[in-house]
Amino acid sequence: MNNECDIVKDLLFSYDEGILSNTSKEFVENHLKNCDNCKKILDEIKKQNNINDSLNEIDFLKKIKHKINKKNILLAITSIFLIIIIGVVLIYLACYMRRILITNDLKDKKKEYDNLTNYSYTLEITDKYDNSKSVDSYFVKDNEFYTEQKRYSSDGKESNEYAYCDGATDFFVEANGQRFISFNRKDEAIIGDLVPFNLTYLGKSINTYDIEKIVENSENGKEYYVITTKANNTEYYIEKDTGITVKIIDDYSIIEMSYEIGNVTDEDIVKINNNMTLKEWFWSNVNK
Ligand SMILES: [Zn+2]
Known part of the structure; x- marks a missing residue:
């Protein structure tokens, strides 16, 4: 019997897993009917297998739980990042829309001044470094303008320049008592100095991307937009009501502007020296 027990013991694991041939299976079962010892061993094997199965199940469940936890944390981090990115994009879009609305509003207001025929304005330009100053007054009526430009050097010395444009192509200038004529300056002057109140800064030089x-x-008591540009870090103070630029501050100078509309008379244009315009003076000298 002992010899048979040894053989059965060797077969019990395979028997429990159900992988024995029919002949071996019959042989084991016949032996078990008469041997309590081998039966006990089989019961032990079955118990141990059950425990192992449970342990494997628990291990499997633990792994799943761990994976789910990891997934949740990843999901939370991703969500937070997404929310931050969406927030930043929304804020940027809101800022950009606001810029477009404001600049469009100012451009619309500028149109009201495009066809002005009678206005005067003064530019007071202070140099930040040497504190020298110039005060330029412009009088525009119909197609003519007169400008008086005073210069103050750092030591307080004053010098004057006057200029007259006849609305054709010529530009007459008197500077420090000397008079000269400069041809074909009108377009240049119109584009540069004579555009009312430097409003073109918004129409031409500054686009929304530059801001x-x-x-x-x-x-x-007056409300302003202060627009800072990227390129040269210039600040433009623009009246909300009118869209008119009243102050420009850049690295080199402070320009302050004041203006009046509809106040210019014929005398303002032609009152140069003894009621003789620079144009009259020039032609009277040429004819001599
Ligand atoms: Zn036995």
Whole structure:
């Protein structure tokens, strides 16, 4: 019997897993009917297998739980990042829309001044470094303008220049008592100095992409937009009501502008020296 027990013991694991041939299976079962010892061993094997199965199941469940936890954390981090990115994009879009609305509004307001025929304005330009100053007054009526430009050097010395444009192509200038004529200057002058109140800065030179920021500000009961450009870090103070630029600050100078509309008379244009215009003076000298 002992010999048979040894053989059965060797077969019990395979028997429990159900992988024995029919002949071996019959042989084991016949032996088990008469041997309590081998039966006990089989019961032990079955118990141990059950425990192993449970342990494997628990291990499997643990792994799944761990994976789910990892997934949740990843999901949370991704969500937070997405929310931050969407927030930043929305803020940027809102800022960009605001810029477009403000610049469009100012461009619309500028149109009201495009066809002005009677206005005067003064530019007071202070040099930040040497504190020298120039005060340029412009009087525009119909197709003519007169400008008086005073210069103050750092030591307070004053010099004057006057210029007259006849609305054709010629530009007459008197500077420090000397008079000269400069041809074909009108277009240049019109594009440069004579555009009312430097409003073209918004129409031409500044587009929405150039703007670094727009701040709203009020001074002396008036409301302004302060527009800072990226390129040269220039600040433009623009009246909200009128769209008119009243101050420009850049690295080198402070330009302050004041203006009046409809106040220019014929005398303002032709009042140069003894009621003789620079144009009259020039032609009277040429004819001599
Ligand atoms: Zn046995």
